[in-house]
Amino acid sequence: MESIVVQAPSGAYNINFGPEIWQQVEELAKGYDQALVVSDKNVAPLYGDRLPFPIYTLEPGEETKNIQTIAEMVDEWAERGLGRYSLVIALGGGVVGDLVGLTASVYRRGIAYVQIPTTLVAQVDSGVGGKTGVNTPRGKNLVGTFYQPWGVYIDPSVLSTLPEREITNGLGEILKYGVIQDPALFQVVQEHISDFYDVDLRIVGPAIRRCLEIKGDIVGADELDEQGVRRILNHGHTFGHAIEKATGFKRHNHGEAVLMGMLLEARLSHLLGMLPSAVLQEIEGALFRVRLDYSFEHLDKDEVFSALHEDKKNRASKISFILPREIGRVEEVLLSAGEVEKYWNEVIRP
Ligand SMILES: NC(=O)c1ccc[n+]([C@@H]2O[C@H](COP(=O)([O-])OP(=O)(O)OC[C@H]3O[C@@H](n4cnc5c(N)ncnc54)[C@H](O)[C@@H]3O)[C@@H](O)[C@H]2O)c1
Numbered sequence: 001m002e003s004i005v006v007q008a009p010s011g012a013y014n015i016n017f018g019p020e021i022w023q024q025v026e027e028l029a030k031g032y033d034q035a036l037v038v039s040d041k042n043v044a045p046l047y048g049d050r051l052p053f054p055i056y057t058l059e060p061g062e063e064t065k066n067i068q069t070i071a072e073m074v075d076e077w078a079e080r081g082l083g084r085y086s087l088v089i090a091l092g093g094g095v096v097g098d099l100v101g102l103t104a105s106v107y108r109r110g111i112a113y114v115q116i117p118t119t120l121v122a123q124v125d126s127g128v129g130g131k132t133g134v135n136t137p138r139g140k141n142l143v144g145t146f147y148q149p150w151g152v153y154i155d156p157s158v159l160s161t162l163p164e165r166e167i168t169n170g171l172g173e174i175l176k177y178g179v180i181q182d183p184a185l186f187q188v189v190q191e192h193i194s195d196f197y198d199v200d201l202r203i204v205g206p207a208i209r210r211c212l213e214i215k216g217d218i219v220g221a222d223e224l225d226e227q228g229v230r231r232i233l234n235h236g237h238t239f240g241h242a243i244e245k246a247t248g249f250k251r252h253n254h255g256e257a258v259l260m261g262m263l264l265e266a267r268l269s270h271l272l273g274m275l276p277s278a279v280l281q282e283i284e285g286a287l288f289r290v291r292l293d294y295s296f297e298h299l300d301k302d303e304v305f306s307a308l309h310e311d312k313k314n315r316a317s318k319i320s321f322i323l324p325r326e327i328g329r330v331e332e333v334l335l336s337a338g339e340v341e342k343y344w345n346e347v348i349r350p
């Protein structure tokens, strides 16, 4: 299958698709003095043996995404003799990808790495774009770098072993791509939600590809998130992040919070007179087809607003929202907390 080229200013790279990627990575590794796979304890037993390289496994889960793991990984890589001309292969979800990307960017001032994303979230989002990061007790992704992978290799068939909740998680970002940029993608996905849960590759494969074309273009235009182009990817994320934070990052995973955020932001857009009610209904219809409980009564409003106040996208003490105007087109709106508060009861209605 044809690859997608990401034209990042710091260097172009390919996103490759299909069952042949394992062979392609093996070939690529021949050009390096050694290769190491980094994965986690769920993914390694399932897919580790598809690559003939030593494998280093991390504990699965967001708790592993911290500075301590970076330090351990640096020691491990040094002990194994990885040098300037070694290749590291990130095989796993966003946690593995973000950790490997960050470590690769600083280890010996930067070594080569590729991504083999294995979750829906990682295949449509975190595996591409070069944002790396770890969490500290003071914040999510507080420490990170921009460091593009040498290549991204996607085999959508690995999604068949994902738990249902991880499909929901990925659907958040996929529907987001539809709302921000692609009505056709939005239509296909909303009509085929259950095919995502069944991992029907005839539907899921092309949808992943389309998401990556969109993300690849945006990253090419605004690699370092400076020009505002990349900002549209934050649709659903202003309320989404606030919901994650207000619930201590425990109750909802990121994609679930983004789905909830998309619902609230679509309603907000409608209340501000920016989105016709027919389009709001269409967006709501699609979101409600995803297997997620959209209830908001557990949220503490003060916690949500204090998180909104601290949002890193805020400018001139206003909160930045990327709101839909129609399916396929969004617009940034800056609102004061007071303005948002006025609509709170209305946006969280059942
Ligand atoms: N860098 C970016 O641009 C970017 C974008 C979005 C999210 N992220 C980050 O990504 C992380 C979330 O990533 P995620 O949602 O992939 O979570 P994850 O990496 O924690 O994976 C979710 C779970 O699925 C398991 N798993 C992975 N692949 C599997 C497979 N094929 N079969 C069975 N189980 C499998 C993992 O072991 C884990 O338990 C967050 O830390 C987030 O900050 C980064």
Ligand SMILES: [Zn+2]
Pocket (backbone or CB within 6 Å): 173, 237, 254, 258
């Ligand atoms: Zn996101």
